[in-house]
Amino acid sequence: MGIVNVTPDSFYDGGKTFSEKNILIQAEKMLSEGATFLDVGGYSTRPGAAEVSIEEEKNRVCGAINSIVKKFPEALISIDTFRSDVAKAAVEAGASIINDVSGGTLDADMFSTVAKLKVPYIAMHLRGTPKTMTKLTDYKNVTLEVLKILSERIAIARAEGINDIIADPGFGFAKTSAQSFEMMNNLELFQNLDVPILVGISRKSMIYKTLNTSAENALNGTTVLNAFALLKGASILRVHNVKEAMECVALYHEMKLA
Template identity: 65%
Template sequence: MTINCKGKLIDLTATKVMGILNVTPDSFFDGGRYGSEKALLAQAGKMLAEGADFIDIGGYSSKPGAEFVSESEEIGRVVPAITSILQHFPETLLSIDTFRSKVAKAAVEAGAAIVNDISAGNLDPEMMQTVANLKVPYIMMHMKGDPKTMQQLAQYENIIKELIFYFSEKVAEARSFGINDVIIDPGFGFAKTLEQNYELLQKTELLQLLQLPLLIGISRKSMIYKHLGIKPEESLNGTTVLNTIALTKGANILRVHDVKEAVECVKLFQMVSKP
């Protein structure tokens, strides 16, 4: 199970770790921390030293009720970050976390290797054609509505069945545009109640029916800290527990704020899983 990043085949059979690096003032956990180039490069260097396989750059918070950001402002946040990281760490594989095709295009032209779209093309009809033209892997996430409306749309008769149907349609659409490398993300916390998130995690292995790489992004989310009655800053231990469970369910990529702990989690799981 491989994806092509800048002509380099990345084997996802062994789980990879994607570090989250938000250049936003209002992300739920790390908002405003990496607004300066010095802080950005320090964090990127730390993640790479700790073993990150990818770094995911985001310039528009997708938390419920996040402030609107114009396309030009989003581009103005992410492109300098991408350029700076690649100047200092040229081998880094960066993904761009955006649902806008113009931002994706600008980011890939600046050196990003993957497009990570929370809306799977639903919020920008030009996205899939743009990704196809750019010839980069495409991470498509499950979400209903948009970040402002999604939590009012968390109704499912059978959540896994609906996700499989959703991704089957979306993957077929992506293939019709000529997108070769598709990664699916079930979208924990997006249009899902706390209980639905845990039901989804319990049954995540069923998504392997789609025979596509699976990205799991649970890091420090409210499904952890609200259930435990703690703050996001206190939810690293819970994140590690759920990441371990995600590995037993077939996760190919863990998308995390804390790279060192996720890499250790993967290494230990691999030792236990040896035949």
């Protein structure tokens, strides 16, 4: 899953894909390198990011989706949003998956909207909101508590009529770096959810702070953890750099065949 941020303030690539030209350049590069999905987001969830109105988020993501679909009609697009109105507009514009960082906790209408749209749904674990999450990291056992919440969210989603669900443990969202590494080390336990697992750790602070570097210099660390995630049962890697992730996938599959 290649990340296409149409925001001016994302933690790594804010502003880089904000114009239609750059959006299409990014989409073409990722698709040519083997991306299965493009994940389009118009609201930065990094700590301290600016608030974005629903209309502004709609304009950003729908414009990007329209442009991508027009040039690459076969592309599979997911919409990265926790707002049901934005999700609905994005699917109508051409998106086919909804990627919700809140797992349905920030919009009471999200599950019913997804059920009506009949599209796959990615439920991520998040405590609080993107603005408050850094203060909500008190867990007795982070892996088991995240598993419990995701299990509950999946059950509610299924009861609402959502059939195709993917789970994301939410690395870095309301978790310290140590907690994120603990979850990664126990990632195989998330197979108990009986749904595909998405891992999104690309260039995150758990990597670059551990290595005393920056997000810009965290590609090697990202690749190492992506390989580890595959070995631990991840089904989808959400990344900024598709080529390197696809090399991980290719080598992983070759190893499984040996």
